[in-house]
Amino acid sequence: MPGTLGTLLLLGALLFSWPAPIPSAIVLLAAGYAASLFLGHPQLDVSAPLVAGGLVLVAELAYLALELRPAVAAERGLLLRRSVVIGALALGSTAAGGAVLGAGALPAGGNLAWEAIGVAAAVGVVAVLTRLAREHAAD
Amino acid sequence: MSQAVAPKLTAYGTLAALALLAALVLGRAELAVLGVPFGLALFAGLALARRPRLRVSFSVEHDRLLEGDEVGAVLELESDTAIEKLDLLLVLPRGVRIADGDNPRALRLAAGHPRTLELRLALTRFGGFLLGELRLRARDPLGFFVYEQHVDGDAPLRVYPRPEQVRSLLAPLETQVFAGNQVARTKGEGIEFADVRQFAPGDRIRRINWRASARRGSLWVTESSPERNADVILFLDTFAEARRVGGEGTFELGIRAAATLAARYLARRDRVGIVGFGGVVSWLLPASGVAHLYRIVDAFVQTEITLNYAWKDIDVIPRGTLPAKALVLAISPLLDERAQAALLDLRARGFDLAVVEVSPVPFTAAASGRDEQLAYRLWLLRREALRARFRRAGVPVTEWREGVPLAAPLEEIGAFRRSARFARV
Numbered sequence: 001m002p003g004t005l006g007t008l009l010l011l012g013a014l015l016f017s018w019p020a021p022i023p024s025a026i027v028l029l030a031a032g033y034a035a036s037l038f039l040g041h042p043q044l045d046v047s048a049p050l051v052a053g054g055l056v057l058v059a060e061l062a063y064l065a066l067e068l069r070p071a072v073a074a075e076r077g078l079l080l081r082r083s084v085v086i087g088a089l090a091l092g093s094t095a096a097g098g099a100v101l102g103a104g105a106l107p108a109g110g111n112l113a114w115e116a117i118g119v120a121a122a123v124g125v126v127a128v129l130t131r132l133a134r135e136h137a138a139d
Numbered sequence: 140m141s142q143a144v145a146p147k148l149t150a151y152g153t154l155a156a157l158a159l160l161a162a163l164v165l166g167r168a169e170l171a172v173l174g175v176p177f178g179l180a181l182f183a184g185l186a187l188a189r190r191p192r193l194r195v196s197f198s199v200e201h202d203r204l205l206e207g208d209e210v211g212a213v214l215e216l217e218s219d220t221a222i223e224k225l226d227l228l229l230v231l232p233r234g235v236r237i238a239d240g241d242n243p244r245a246l247r248l249a250a251g252h253p254r255t256l257e258l259r260l261a262l263t264r265f266g267g268f269l270l271g272e273l274r275l276r277a278r279d280p281l282g283f284f285v286y287e288q289h290v291d292g293d294a295p296l297r298v299y300p301r302p303e304q305v306r307s308l309l310a311p312l313e314t315q316v317f318a319g320n321q322v323a324r325t326k327g328e329g330i331e332f333a334d335v336r337q338f339a340p341g342d343r344i345r346r347i348n349w350r351a352s353a354r355r356g357s358l359w360v361t362e363s364s365p366e367r368n369a370d371v372i373l374f375l376d377t378f379a380e381a382r383r384v385g386g387e388g389t390f391e392l393g394i395r396a397a398a399t400l401a402a403r404y405l406a407r408r409d410r411v412g413i414v415g416f417g418g419v420v421s422w423l424l425p426a427s428g429v430a431h432l433y434r435i436v437d438a439f440v441q442t443e444i445t446l447n448y449a450w451k452d453i454d455v456i457p458r459g460t461l462p463a464k465a466l467v468l469a470i471s472p473l474l475d476e477r478a479q480a481a482l483l484d485l486r487a488r489g490f491d492l493a494v495v496e497v498s499p500v501p502f503t504a505a506a507s508g509r510d511e512q513l514a515y516r517l518w519l520l521r522r523e524a525l526r527a528r529f530r531r532a533g534v535p536v537t538e539w540r541e542g543v544p545l546a547a548p549l550e551e552i553g554a555f556r557r558s559a560r561f562a563r564v
Contacts, residue, residue: 056176093176104168132185
C-alpha cells in the first residue's frame, strides 16, 4: 500500500513538475520495503543494497526529469554524461550498501572496540559533512 | 555566480537521516542500508561542487544595420572550474530574433577551455538595442547546487528603418534663401526658365533673348527662377498607435515613412527638422547634410509611443523648430485629439501643412456582433468626417495603408495641392 501511494505521488510530482513531493514518495517506497521486511524477512535481507540503489536511481531520475523542463537544446553528450554519473552513483551506492550490510551482519557481541569504531565512524561522517557544508556556505 | 541550494540537497539529507533513525528505532540494519546511497550522494555532491567563475563576452559583427538584415553574433565563455551543465539564455529585445542557432541552450564547459558560440540574429524591427543580456545557470555534477548569473548587455546595435518606395517628393509652396535643388516660384538668378520680359536699364546683355527680340522688334530678356532649398518639418504623431498583437502597427509604418522622407529631402539639399509630438515631445532643428540624416534616424529609432493624458498643444514646441515658410509634413494615425488639434492649429498659423494618415483601419480587429459592427461603422464615419474637416481647412490628408507604396499618398497630396484653388483657408 505505501509503495503504491509512493508511486502515485511520484507520478503526480513528475506530471505537475513539482519537486516537493519526491522525498515523500521515496519515503513511502522505502516504507513499503520496510513493511515487507517485517512481514516476510525475519533474517537479514541481502537484497537491501539493491533496493537502496534502486531508490536513489528513482530519486535521481525524477529530479533529472524535472531539471530538464522546460526543454532546452542541449549539446550532444550532455545527457549521456549525466546518465553515466547517475548510473555510477547507483552502482556505487549498491556496493556501499553491501559493505554496510556486511558490517551489520558481523557479530557485535557487546565488544567495546566495535562500539568505539561505530561511534568514531558516525562522528567522522558528521564532521566531514559539516566541514563540506561550511566550505560551500563560505563560497 | 550566485549560489543557491537545490531542494534535492535537503531532501537527500533528510532521507539519509530518516533511514538511519528508522534503523535504530526498528532495529533493522537494512533500513540503514537504504539511507547509505543518499548519504553517499550527499557526500560526493558536497565534495565535487565548486562555485564556477565564468567570464563572458558578447559581440556582434556590425553595429549599424537595416531592418530585415541578419547579423552574426559571437558569444565567448570561459570558466576556471568545469561546469557539467550550463543553461544559457540570450535575452533578445522585441525586433531581434534568432535566425540560426539555439537559444536557450545547454552545454558543458571544461575548466580553462574557452568556448565560442556563434549565432545569427534576424533584425525584424528598427530600434536601438543593447544586445548581450544573458541569463546563465550552472549546476554541479550531482545537481545539489544551482549557480546563477545575470550579464547585462553591452553590445550596441542600431537598426535603421527600411526605406519606403517614393518616386517624387512633395514640393513646398515657398522656398528658403539658400541654394538647393528646388525651383523657386519667385524670379531671380538661376538656370531654370521662368519668363521673358522687355529689356530694362540695368539688365545684363547676356540675359537678352535674341530670338524673342527679333520676333518682336524690341529687346526682350529671359527671366529665370533660382534654385533654392526648402525647410521641411516632419511632424511625427507619437501619442497613440494601432497595433496587431505581437506585430507591427501604425507607429512602425510612420517611422519608416518619416525616415524615408528625411533621407530623400536631405538628398536634394533641403533642410529637414523633426518634431516628435506625443507623450514625450522631441525635436531636431532643421539642418542639412549626411550627419544630420544620421541624427534624424538615430532620433527616430529611439522614439517610442509614450502614454500620457496631459493636454499638449503646439506651444510646447520650441519656436525655432518650426521656421517660417517651412513645409510641415505630418505623419499621423489621427487617433489622438491632441495631435489633430495641434495640426489644425499649425494650419491656422499659416504653415504649409500636409498630412499622411497612417491608416489604423487594417490594424483593428473585425467587428463581430450587431452593436460592434455599428460602432465600427460609426468610427469609420467619424474618421471620414475628420479628413473632411482637414480638407476644408486646406490641409491635404491622404490615407496610407500597409503594403501600399508611400509614393501613392504623396502623389495624392500633390494632386490636392495642384488644385488648391478649391480649398478655403
